[in-house]
Amino acid sequence: MGKTIIPIGPYHPLQEEPEFFTLTVEGETVIDIDMRMGYNHRGIEKLSERKTFENSTFVVERICGICSTSHPYAYTRAVEDIFPMEVSMRSKYIRTIIAEGERIHSHLLWLGLAGHFLGYNTVYMWAWKLREEILDVMEILSGNRNAYAMFKPGGVRRDIKPEDVPLSVKKIDSILPTLDMIKKAVLDDPVLHARLKGVGVLSYQEAIDFSALGPTSRASGVARDVRKDSPYGAYQEMEWDMIVTENGDVFDKAVVRILEMFEAAKIMKYCLNNLPDGEIDAKIKDVPPGEGIGHVEAPRGETFHYVKSDGTNRPIRHKVRAPTFMNLPTYKATVKGQTISDATIILAAIDPCYCCTERIAVKDAKGRMLYDGKDLVQLSREKTAKMKRRMGVR
Amino acid sequence: MTREEVLMDFTSRFNEDILDFEDKSNTRVYVNIKPEAIVRIGTYLFRNVNARFNIASATDMPPNIEILYHFIVEDINLVISLRVFLNRENPEIESLGKEIEAFNWIEREMSELLGITFIGHPDPRRLLLADNWPECVYPLRQDYEEWDEKADRTRGV
Numbered sequence: 001m002g003k004t005i006i007p008i009g010p011y012h013p014l015q016e017e018p019e020f021f022t023l024t025v026e027g028e029t030v031i032d033i034d035m036r037m038g039y040n041h042r043g044i045e046k047l048s049e050r051k052t053f054e055n056s057t058f059v060v061e062r063i064c065g066i067c068s069t070s071h072p073y074a075y076t077r078a079v080e081d082i083f084p085m086e087v088s089m090r091s092k093y094i095r096t097i098i099a100e101g102e103r104i105h106s107h108l109l110w111l112g113l114a115g116h117f118l119g120y121n122t123v124y125m126w127a128w129k130l131r132e133e134i135l136d137v138m139e140i141l142s143g144n145r146n147a148y149a150m151f152k153p154g155g156v157r158r159d160i161k162p163e164d165v166p167l168s169v170k171k172i173d174s175i176l177p178t179l180d181m182i183k184k185a186v187l188d189d190p191v192l193h194a195r196l197k198g199v200g201v202l203s204y205q206e207a208i209d210f211s212a213l214g215p216t217s218r219a220s221g222v223a224r225d226v227r228k229d230s231p232y233g234a235y236q237e238m239e240w241d242m243i244v245t246e247n248g249d250v251f252d253k254a255v256v257r258i259l260e261m262f263e264a265a266k267i268m269k270y271c272l273n274n275l276p277d278g279e280i281d282a283k284i285k286d287v288p289p290g291e292g293i294g295h296v297e298a299p300r301g302e303t304f305h306y307v308k309s310d311g312t313n314r315p316i317r318h319k320v321r322a323p324t325f326m327n328l329p330t331y332k333a334t335v336k337g338q339t340i341s342d343a344t345i346i347l348a349a350i351d352p353c354y355c356c357t358e359r360i361a362v363k364d365a366k367g368r369m370l371y372d373g374k375d376l377v378q379l380s381r382e383k384t385a386k387m388k389r390r391m392g393v394r
Numbered sequence: 395m396t397r398e399e400v401l402m403d404f405t406s407r408f409n410e411d412i413l414d415f416e417d418k419s420n421t422r423v424y425v426n427i428k429p430e431a432i433v434r435i436g437t438y439l440f441r442n443v444n445a446r447f448n449i450a451s452a453t454d455m456p457p458n459i460e461i462l463y464h465f466i467v468e469d470i471n472l473v474i475s476l477r478v479f480l481n482r483e484n485p486e487i488e489s490l491g492k493e494i495e496a497f498n499w500i501e502r503e504m505s506e507l508l509g510i511t512f513i514g515h516p517d518p519r520r521l522l523l524a525d526n527w528p529e530c531v532y533p534l535r536q537d538y539e540e541w542d543e544k545a546d547r548t549r550g551v
Contacts, residue, residue: 038522046533084419211447211496224446229468230421293422293464293473295448306451306462319451321500326449329499 003031006340008347010039021331021347028339033331048318053079053153053287053309056318060305061147063320066109069102070298071320072151074305077232077294079153082287082309089234090278091155093271096233098142098150099296100264100271105134106299107257111182114254117348118195119381126182133175137168154282165272172265179265183258194387196251200334200346203248210330213323214301215256216350220248226297238270250349287313298323300350324350341379397470400443404474408435422473424462429478432463433488439465439474440494447496448473452504454535459485459508480510489515507534
């Protein structure tokens with residue numbers, strides 16, 4: 001059977017940033033996958049070398065629009081590690097609250113998109129409607145729905161006002177029943193079981209070899225979470241569970257993310273209710289020469305920053321590693337051997353973001369257009385519909 | 395194993411290859427090693443100590459280029475950073491990407507941004523830079539200069 005090469009990208013709604021995938025398919029089966037990236041390479045590391053330690057916080061906050069807090073968090077921890085120093089308990093709590101709120105909205109965004117690509121637009125609508133609520137909480141606490149600008153080396157930039165706490169807790173409580181309903185709707189759905197179980201499996205050993213991170217590794221049975229392994233912030237102060245599942249397929253990745261939202265809400269509520277008193281800013285003046293490493297658990301996995309200082313007010317080297325850098329190559333293991341209608345959801349299972357313009361084309365050997373991006377999503381939805389019919393589900 | 399046992403085992407096993415050992419804090423250790431030992435030590439940490447590879451960060455520090463390979467031993471919350479110095483004129487080091495998949499992409503990135511050659515890398519293509527980026531121009535080197543006469547990098551700053 002002849003091989004067909006399917007390019008996906010560089011601009012495609014399944015991808016967080018512009019990347020270019022080349023799928024080689026034989027009939028309906030994907031036999032090879034390759035990728036090319038760099039379309040969104042903005043030279044942030046170089047840029048950061050020309051900013052002061054204080055200003056770099058804002059630069060790194062703009063690396064990602066969804067997990068915008070994970071980068072300032074990792075960066076400020078890296079700068080603090082140069083000393084090394086500890087920030088005050090109150091700022092640790094505030095940082096934890098912001099980071100966990102971000103985890104809830106990021107996971108909801110993913111869940112909605114996954115539903116959308118599977119043809120489950122109800123899930124999409126519910127998840128995104130719920131996401132608005134948590135964004136409102138973030139706005140109450142930080143003044144912004146996204147890009148909170150709460151972090152600075154040595155502490156946090158703004159305090160949480162005591163009068164905002166009861167309303168925030170009430171709002172978090174109000175989303176939990178709906179979240180529970182979505183959880184049951186997704187996890188008990190026979191069609192989703194049939195559609196997602198055993199699809200795009202990343203084995204335990206592969207997760208180790210790729211150094212996969214976050215929900216991608218935890219779904220494969222690798223109990224790996226920076227919040228537990230290298231405790232920081234206020235995560236040691238309360239009881240919460242790391243969600244680990246064994247199968248490594250798309251379904252388990254969804255399970256990990258859905259259950260994690262409940263843990264995140266638990267952590268957030270604990271921190272809001274038990275916010276300690278104290279200073280929020282250590283008022284760092286000069287950063288000594290040296291080097292520091294900061295890593296935090298972003299919604300997608302560990303974000304890692306390395307900062308080297310020579311004693312001036314600017315870093316001489318600032319290395320940024322986002323979790324997707326390690327998670328993305330796992331496509332090599334998960335997509336091969338799967339059908340093309342599943343490729344969409346496997347690619348989406350790791351890290352989707354609806355921020356790029358749709359541009360995808362499938363051409364045959366003579367250059368005639370066979371499918372475009374909509375058709376690929378359509379293929380995925382048709383497969384779900386077919387399964388529904390076969391199983392007698394409406 | 396405790397932190398002390400891991401470090402004791404590590405330093406005694408690779409005593410010959412370790413040039414310098416900095417115990418910075420409870421959770422951070424920097425180890426300066428001979429460049430030729432990187433595959434030996436890196437694969438040992440990854441496979442035998444079950445350390446996770448965080449990432450590698452390279453810095454141009456004339457007359458050398460420094461690479462730090464960051465590993466984290468999750469059970470004991472210890473980041474072990476292996477430091478190697480390469481000659482800036484001809485930076486070359488054995489590739490770890492041929493042994494372990496996790497090193498593949500970062501070695502491609504370091505090779506295009508700083509011009510380091512990774513000997514034996516399975517896929518030495520560019521990762522981030524555009525196709526029309528000239529050869530032998532490395533943006534993260536200290537002496538990098540704008541090469542594109544038409545480029546406007548001011549952007550109001």
